[in-house]
Amino acid sequence: MSADEDGRIHEDLLAQQAAFFESYFKKGAEFTRELMQETQRLRTRLAELEERLSDQDRANELEQRYQQIERENNDLAALYVAQSQLHSSLDSAEVVQVISEILLNFVGADRFALLMFDGKKALRPLLCVGLDEASVPGSLLGNSQVQRIIDNGGFTSSTSTEPRSDDEPLGIIGLGSAGTTFGVICVWGYLRQKASVSELDCHIFDLISKSGGLALQASRLVGEAQARTKSKPSDGPFERFSHLIGK
Amino acid sequence: MSNIKALVVEDSPTMRQLLLYALKRIPGVVTREASDGVDGLRQIQEERPDIILTDINMPIMDGLKFIEQVRATDDLKNIPIVVITTEGGDEDRQKAMDLGADAFVTKPIQAPAVVSVVKALLEL
Numbered sequence: 001m002s003a004d005e006d007g008r009i010h011e012d013l014l015a016q017q018a019a020f021f022e023s024y025f026k027k028g029a030e031f032t033r034e035l036m037q038e039t040q041r042l043r044t045r046l047a048e049l050e051e052r053l054s055d056q057d058r059a060n061e062l063e064q065r066y067q068q069i070e071r072e073n074n075d076l077a078a079l080y081v082a083q084s085q086l087h088s089s090l091d092s093a094e095v096v097q098v099i100s101e102i103l104l105n106f107v108g109a110d111r112f113a114l115l116m117f118d119g120k121k122a123l124r125p126l127l128c129v130g131l132d133e134a135s136v137p138g139s140l141l142g143n144s145q146v147q148r149i150i151d152n153g154g155f156t157s158s159t160s161t162e163p164r165s166d167d168e169p170l171g172i173i174g175l176g177s178a179g180t181t182f183g184v185i186c187v188w189g190y191l192r193q194k195a196s197v198s199e200l201d202c203h204i205f206d207l208i209s210k211s212g213g214l215a216l217q218a219s220r221l222v223g224e225a226q227a228r229t230k231s232k233p234s235d236g237p238f239e240r241f242s243h244l245i246g247k
Numbered sequence: 248m249s250n251i252k253a254l255v256v257e258d259s260p261t262m263r264q265l266l267l268y269a270l271k272r273i274p275g276v277v278t279r280e281a282s283d284g285v286d287g288l289r290q291i292q293e294e295r296p297d298i299i300l301t302d303i304n305m306p307i308m309d310g311l312k313f314i315e316q317v318r319a320t321d322d323l324k325n326i327p328i329v330v331i332t333t334e335g336g337d338e339d340r341q342k343a344m345d346l347g348a349d350a351f352v353t354k355p356i357q358a359p360a361v362v363s364v365v366k367a368l369l370e371l
Binding site for chain 2: 073077081082085098101105106107108191193
């Protein structure tokens with residue numbers, strides 16, 4: 001092989017090498033560009049997904065908030081109805097009936113008694129629902145929970161609705177007005193489908209303790225006042241009220 | 248949206264008020280109330296309701312007789328009826344369903360349960 005041929009072969013090889021490298025780097029550049037485009041596409045997609053996830057989180061949060069507001073709204077409606085019904089009558093029998101209906105229909109209590117102190121300071125059942133008078137434990141005044149409610153007013157309630165084997169009530173609601181407790185409601189049982197005592201149930205117990213006691217007291221006073229009223233059937237509200245305020 | 252007329256037949260004013268409040272949670276619902284079956288039938292004659300909620304144990308005419316009367320009237324046959332029952336009232340509940348009631352809600356009444364049943368029956 002001559003030196004010329006050697007030189008041509010060498011130049012050809014160099015040219016081939018240069019072409020190879022040029023092609024290689026072009027492909028490399030093209031691949032890098034595609035990778036960068038893909039990276040950008042994935043970044044955009046990631047941002048979209050993050051935004052969507054964030055929207056979903058917000059939607060879930062709003063949904064939970066909506067459910068909570070709905071619950072509060074329903075609880076308030078139940079309390080409003082209970083409150084308005086408690087003060088819808090000045091007849092003692094009707095007030096007792098309303099208290100009974102609230103406990104049965106709003107709370108789901110189906111074994112309870114409304115007891116009041118008699119002249120000998122003993123608790124006597126005025127109303128029994130789901131049990132007869134003979135079933136009401138005679139030793140309620142010896143019960144520390146009942147005594148605590150009588151002393152302090154208010155209510156106490158177990159969170160469970162399972163009936164207890166002893167005579168211990170599941171719920172005790174004090175009935176009173178002006179700081180004096182004149183009776184209690186003891187709950188011994190709930191409807192079978194009631195799983196637990198809810199926050200609303202406790203609000204209703206509190207309402208009965210405060211407003212129920214007041215409504216009962218008011219109805220008693222009205223009843224007694226009517227029994228000895230000096231007003232005549234022809235009297236209007238002025239005549240009926242005026243002697244009550246000393247006019 | 249046109250008004251949806253709901254009739255509540257319930258002798259207890261306390262329960263009636265709670266049911267009325269629950270129904271008012273549904274947009275477009277206007278309510279009427281009756282204290283027993285006879286009163287309920289009178290209300291229906293005055294205005295045909297789109298849905299009826301009725302208690303079972305009521306004076307004068309109970310819920311079962313009321314449902315029977317409603318279903319016996321041709322143009323009232325298809326009005327959805329929801330029965331308000333007590334937990335122990337399985338037999339009455341079954342009788343009501345046999346007479347043509349469409350659904351029942353059990354006491355103690357939860358407003359969301361009432362809303363849900365009414366919406367389902369009216370396909371709202």
